[in-house]
Amino acid sequence: MNLTSCPCGSGLQYVNCCQPYHLKTKIAPTAEALMRSRYSAFVVANADYLYDTTHFSKRGGNSKSAYLSSAKNTKWVKLEIVSSTFDVVEFKAYYLNKKFQPEVLHEKSNFKLEDGKWYYVDGEFY
Template sequence: MNCPCGSGTAFSHCCQPYHLKVKVAPTAEALMRSRYSAFVVADAAYLYETTHISKRKEHSKSAYLNSAKNTKWLKLEIFFLDFDVVEFKAYYLNKKFQTEILHEKSNFRLEDGQWYYVDGEFYL
């Protein structure tokens, strides 16, 4: 299976090693891609664990699981990269089977060699 993040690489060689804790995402972009893939495969534990501890009260495992299971993700596009900021568009189907776009500029933080999602600014 190709990785959902759109890298063109097999999931088992791309984002899955991060989900299985075999490897740590080396960049904010790699974490962003692996989190998108985690939404696609409904890996709520990974989403929760890669959310910065200061923000985990706002993002429970059950909320992540509910979001992942109730969304049909289609494609990820990365637009802007900085050391700790990633702008992306994630395409998904709504309940009427129409394509919608989640456009966000996400902020990440590197602590003790591990990247974490902090928050994001949504664009309309």
């Protein structure tokens, strides 16, 4: 996929932002960086990255095919980071539903740093 600006909203080019994480040439250094890269992975339908960055204890309910289906069936519009701490990121992800009506996914996500890598654990929806 050839993107210019990164879908995560950082203002950087995709090749200098989330793409290196998706290609596994870099590791997301913070929970927020992982959150942003996961959002971008939904935009570009990178199910492998979404699965690999989900904590192993939570992978049972999140198959690669489920991630791929979710990514391909949603038109993601914008990511807004509401707040970010060491291991919790609250965000709003704006998207269009199947009827092309705007909706917002508002979540406070929990992340875990393990062996030098960040993983998504779970989240609380608002």
